[in-house]
Amino acid sequence: MNVALRESDSQSPLDGDCWGWQKKLESYLTRVMPGSNVAIVGMQRLSGGAIQENWLLDVHIVGGEKAGKHRWVLRTDAESAVDVSMSRAHEFAVLTTVHEAGVEVPTPFWLCTDLGVIGREFFVMQAVGGTAAGHRLVKDDVLVPDRPALCRDLGRNLARLHAIKPPSHTLDFLPVPVADPAQELITQYLGFLDALPWSFPTIEWGLRWLQHNKSAPAEACLIHRDFRTGNYMVDQGRVSGILDWEFTAWGDWREDLGWLTARCWRFGKNENLAGGVGALRDVMAGYADICPRTLSEDELRYWQVMAHVRWAIIAVQQTERHLSGQQHSLELALTGRLLPELENNILQLMGGRA
Amino acid sequence: MNHPDASELLSAARETLMKEVFPSVPENLHYEIRMIASAMGIAAREAEQREAATQEEISLCSRLLPETVVVGTTSQDEARRALARAIRAGQFDQETQGSALHEALQQMVLSALRISNPRLANTSAGEA
Numbered sequence: 001m002n003v004a005l006r007e008s009d010s011q012s013p014l015d016g017d018c019w020g021w022q023k024k025l026e027s028y029l030t031r032v033m034p035g036s037n038v039a040i041v042g043m044q045r046l047s048g049g050a051i052q053e054n055w056l057l058d059v060h061i062v063g064g065e066k067a068g069k070h071r072w073v074l075r076t077d078a079e080s081a082v083d084v085s086m087s088r089a090h091e092f093a094v095l096t097t098v099h100e101a102g103v104e105v106p107t108p109f110w111l112c113t114d115l116g117v118i119g120r121e122f123f124v125m126q127a128v129g130g131t132a133a134g135h136r137l138v139k140d141d142v143l144v145p146d147r148p149a150l151c152r153d154l155g156r157n158l159a160r161l162h163a164i165k166p167p168s169h170t171l172d173f174l175p176v177p178v179a180d181p182a183q184e185l186i187t188q189y190l191g192f193l194d195a196l197p198w199s200f201p202t203i204e205w206g207l208r209w210l211q212h213n214k215s216a217p218a219e220a221c222l223i224h225r226d227f228r229t230g231n232y233m234v235d236q237g238r239v240s241g242i243l244d245w246e247f248t249a250w251g252d253w254r255e256d257l258g259w260l261t262a263r264c265w266r267f268g269k270n271e272n273l274a275g276g277v278g279a280l281r282d283v284m285a286g287y288a289d290i291c292p293r294t295l296s297e298d299e300l301r302y303w304q305v306m307a308h309v310r311w312a313i314i315a316v317q318q319t320e321r322h323l324s325g326q327q328h329s330l331e332l333a334l335t336g337r338l339l340p341e342l343e344n345n346i347l348q349l350m351g352g353r354a
Numbered sequence: 355m356n357h358p359d360a361s362e363l364l365s366a367a368r369e370t371l372m373k374e375v376f377p378s379v380p381e382n383l384h385y386e387i388r389m390i391a392s393a394m395g396i397a398a399r400e401a402e403q404r405e406a407a408t409q410e411e412i413s414l415c416s417r418l419l420p421e422t423v424v425v426g427t428t429s430q431d432e433a434r435r436a437l438a439r440a441i442r443a444g445q446f447d448q449e450t451q452g453s454a455l456h457e458a459l460q461q462m463v464l465s466a467l468r469i470s471n472p473r474l475a476n477t478s479a480g481e482a
Contacts, residue, residue, distance in 0.1 A: 190442070198431065199438035202459050208441055330389050337396055340466035344478055347460050 016043040016055075021118045025074070028117050029059070029124075032110050036064030046073070052246070053078045056127055073106060076122035086246050088121040089113055090173050094245045095125065097170050098222070102160045104153070106241045130235030132243065137234055138269035138276035145237050147278035148285075153239040154232070154260070154274065155286025162253040163291060164222035177220035177250035185255075185306065186210050192313050196320065202343040206309045209350050213302055223251040228265040229275035257283075257295055258303025263345050264311055264338075305349050312342040364398035399469045407465040414458040418446075 014022050022040050029038040042058030055074040061067050076088060086094075092111040099105050106125040113121050137143055144150050166177045178184045186207055193203060225247035233241040259265065260283070266276035273280040280300075287293060319336030321327045358366065368391050376387050408430045415433040416423040422436045440446065446455040467475035 193438075199434040201434055201437040201441060202463060204438045204441040205446070205455065205459060208444075208447070212447075330386070330393060334389055334393060334396075337470040340463050340470045341474060343459075343463045344467060344474070347456065347463060348478070351456065351460075 014040065014043045016045060018045070019118070024117050025057070028112060033061070033064050033066055036066065037062040051078055052076065057124075071127040072109070072124050073127045074122050074124050076118070076120045086173075086248075088123055091246050091248075092123040093170055093173070094248045095123075097164065097168065098161055098242075098245070098248075101164050103157050104239050104241055105245075106243075128233045128235065128241035130233040130240045132230055132233050134230040134265075134267040134276065137229055138267045138272065143234060143237065144277060147272075148282040150234065150237060150239065151274050151278035151280075151282030152286030152289070154277075155283040156289055157232075157239060157242055158224075158227065158253075158256055158260075158283070159287040159290035159293075161224060162221045162256070166220055166222075166250050168222075171222070174249055180214075180217045181220065181250075181252040181255070182210070182214050182217065182302075182306070185310070186214075189309060189313055192317070196316055198316075200312070200316065200339075200343075202346060203309055203312050206305055206312075206343075206346040206350065210302070210305060210309065213298075215299060215302065218252050218254065220250045221253050222248060223253060223256045224248055225251070225255065225259070227256045227260050228262075229260075229267060229277055230265070252303075253293070254295060254299055254303045255306065258300065258305075258307045259310075261300065262304045262307035262311070264308060264342055301349055305346055308342050308346045308349070312339055312346070315339055315342065360401040361398045364394050364401065368394040368398065396470055399472065403465070403469055407469065410465060411462050414461060418455060418458055 022043060026038050026040050029040075030036060039060045039062075040057055041060055042056070044056045046054040046056055053076050055076075057070075057072045057074055059070045059072055061070065075091075089111055092108055095105055095108040099108060106128045108123060108125045111121075111123040112118075115121070131137070131143065189203075189207055193200060193207075224242070224245065226244050227242070231242065231244045232239050233243065257280075260275050261273045261280055263270060266272060269276035272278050274283045280295075284293075284295065315335045315338050318332045322329055322332035322336075371387065371394070372391050376384070376391075379387055409425075412423065412428060412430060412433045413425050415437050416425050416428070419436055419440055422428075422440070423433045428436070441455070446452045464475055464478060467478060
């Protein structure tokens, strides 16, 4: 045992602080909260997220407006960050915008783009209680005692998000809205397929069907694009925070509902259309509290096919990332073997099943 | 053929991993062990079924595109590429060609599911 280390016990780094960020973050937080003395007494990397890292910070503040004990989350790029998702600065702007629109999200506090602090961009937000674990939320009635109430929460949050219409000066970094989002997605996905080293006839067939069954576009609004079980926190049976805003874009509101209800995101609880946690009609009832809208069976099916096609392409791209050595990971490798399941769903939906 | 073959070896290794190793592995590594077991299961089934599934896929493609895909000379990758290209070119837009394609794809996907997720393959076959 190293004696020098033992002697400096009182100054020893926090257990979870594997990058040595504690002191740097304390002085940063003291800077953004003048008149406060900030101590980080706990740091823990939260699980999940190959692209982003989330750190739970236990913070003690003496003096100033925020004096007291807090649990905050620091969100930053993972070491092996890929360039497909938005920057932390943009995600912070999205979070701030939707928070102001009344969407249930962790309250965003500060964005730091100064790479001199921890070497990466990051932002700090409120930690929200509860769990996001899909496998538990779909099964455990103790976690979700009132499924219709949870589903209405989901619907209300979606409707508040979809009420944000372009243009928005706080979101001017987003690609401008297109006249026909479904067409744009089809074209984009065909391009993704062309960039891959292998061919996928079933995904092609799904895209062909999407091309031929396209309905009139809806008015553009802000959509989440990863709104599914696993990406919202549930505390005492209710939505406590919607997470992971890095894919947010202007688009067709029905895309979010197709994604939420797609079979691949029901965690095995297939009879519960809404993300395995409950009924779609309850989601739509909550939605109607904010904005009355209907979704026909054909529209739902269309956007569920779109959801599976998108997930299938992402799965192949993730496999590529593993195989090319960009990010070696058994999890990414296994994602590639989800493909037959996704393709099966595409074919069944096109044939009127699933 | 060596004995035990690849599939038999992987199955035996997987069984030891789950029955003897898993119970004494700390909980924070359970997810990893399950992933390893899952990968070994897929590899074992693939070692067994791959040859037949590949041949079936090429022959299904050949029935759809007799002029481009030839059993015995066309590889699986080439067959898939040809089929994808034909779909994009609109060769299956007509109802008759479309249903034949849909049916063939469903068969290919079921064979792939029997390797990657046999439980689902059984329920899907039941549904279809």
